[in-house]
Every structure is written in C-alpha cells, then in structure tokens.
Amino acid sequence: GAVVSQHPSWVICKSGTSVKIECRSLDFQATTMFWYRQFPKQSLMLMATSNEGSKATYEQGVEKDKFLINHASLTLSTLTVTSAHPEDSSFYICSARIGGGNNEQFFGPGTRLTVL
Amino acid sequence: GNSVTQMEGPVTLSEEAFLTINCTYTATGYPSLFWYVQYPGEGLQLLLKATKADDKGSNKGFEATYRKETTSFHLEKGSVQVSDSAVYFCALSGSTNAGKSTFGDGTTLTVKP
Numbered sequence: 655g656a657v658v659s660q661h662p663s664w665v666i667c668k669s670g671t672s673v674k675i676e677c678r679s680l681d682f683q684a685t686t687m688f689w690y691r692q693f694p695k696q697s698l699m700l701m702a703t704s705n706e707g708s709k710a711t712y713e714q715g716v717e718k719d720k721f722l723i724n725h726a727s728l729t730l731s732t733l734t735v736t737s738a739h740p741e742d743s744s745f746y747i748c749s750a751r752i753g754g755g756n757n758e759q760f761f762g763p764g765t766r767l768t769v770l
Numbered sequence: 771g772n773s774v775t776q777m778e779g780p781v782t783l784s785e786e787a788f789l790t791i792n793c794t795y796t797a798t799g800y801p802s803l804f805w806y807v808q809y810p811g812e813g814l815q816l817l818l819k820a821t822k823a824d825d826k827g828s829n830k831g832f833e834a835t836y837r838k839e840t841t842s843f844h845l846e847k848g849s850v851q852v853s854d855s856a857v858y859f860c861a862l863s864g865s866t867n868a869g870k871s872t873f874g875d876g877t878t879l880t881v882k883p
Contacts, residue, residue, distance in 0.1 A: 700870060757863040
C-alpha cells in the first residue's frame, strides 16, 4: 500500500514552454503533498507544501509564479513549470503524507525534466 | 530549526564488509526518524523508520536505533552486497513544522565485488 505515482517519468521540452507534472496517491488519500527538486548528486530541496483545496506554501526563494501548484483533490497534485528555461532542468520528486499523526511521507518515482 | 547531519561520502566497501553511516539530528519535540535509499534515476524508497526513543528500525538487513540521548540514528548493516550500492538519506519529520521532512545531504555507498 501507500503508492505514489508521478507522470511523466521524464520530459524534454523547448525553452519557453510550460510543463505539467502530476503526482497521484494511488491507494490512500493524502492530506498533504510536497514537491522537491533534486540536483545531481545533491539532497532534496523542498519547493512547496500543498494541502488539498488551499493555496500551496512555497519555501523561501521559490518563485510561486514560476512553479504553479494545484492540489485539486486528496489524491492529485500538479506542478506546472511555466516558461521553462534550461536552468529549470532537474529531477522533480513529489511525496504524499497521510496525516493524522502519521509523519511518514511516501515518495513518487520522480520526473526528469530537461529543457533545451 | 530542525537539521540532519549525515556522514560525508562517498563510502566504498568490499562485499560482505560492515557498514555504518552516521546520522545525527537537531529537532524540537519528538520527531520520527527515517532512512531512505535512492537508486540511480529513481525516487526515494523508505528503508526503515523509528518513531520514538529506543525504537529500532530494521529492513533488508539494515538497522538503525533512535538514540535520544545522543540525538543519533546511525544506519548499520553487517554484510553489504553489491546491490546495496545507492545513495542513503537520513531524515526526520515532526508533528510540528507542517509535517515537513528535513533531509541530510545523502551518502553515496559503492560496494565492490
């Protein structure tokens, strides 16, 4: 149980286009989802926390107009990288938390974004 | 705020060697502690966890004990295999701080046959 999926697993796009990444909790309802960015050989950097039905909370230094997060249901959150540029190329990972005293996060497999 | 300090890598071992990856933490309250493993090109997989002091998490031969007195959660395995080669992340998550997790920098383990 507690499976999180991400789609797509990889995407290549041209500079200036927007890319949407989906994060789904497949067999549980996630009160909270998190979006991370990971550069090669580095740790995860938390970008934002999203709760279903409310606005995402962005970490300091993360542009909310650049990285749009929508958490429309208890099983789906989306991250849209708007007007992507090569420096946005990275590995994006989402996680989902059941809540209710359970602190464990369940991670998706990640999405590799390459902007040409 | 919360922080996690992990042993710097990379770590290179021969097959069947003993593994220790040190992890210490700073946190308010009583966090849960986790070890995650990441294989190349993949997301994070939970390896083991402990939710309170003196708990021992174990999985696939790996163990870690939640030591409140030393604020540590060191990862150990008695005999590593080539397939254990990966990046290991220590992390904590508390009931405060909106449930966010704090991660260590990761330790790359390479096991040679």
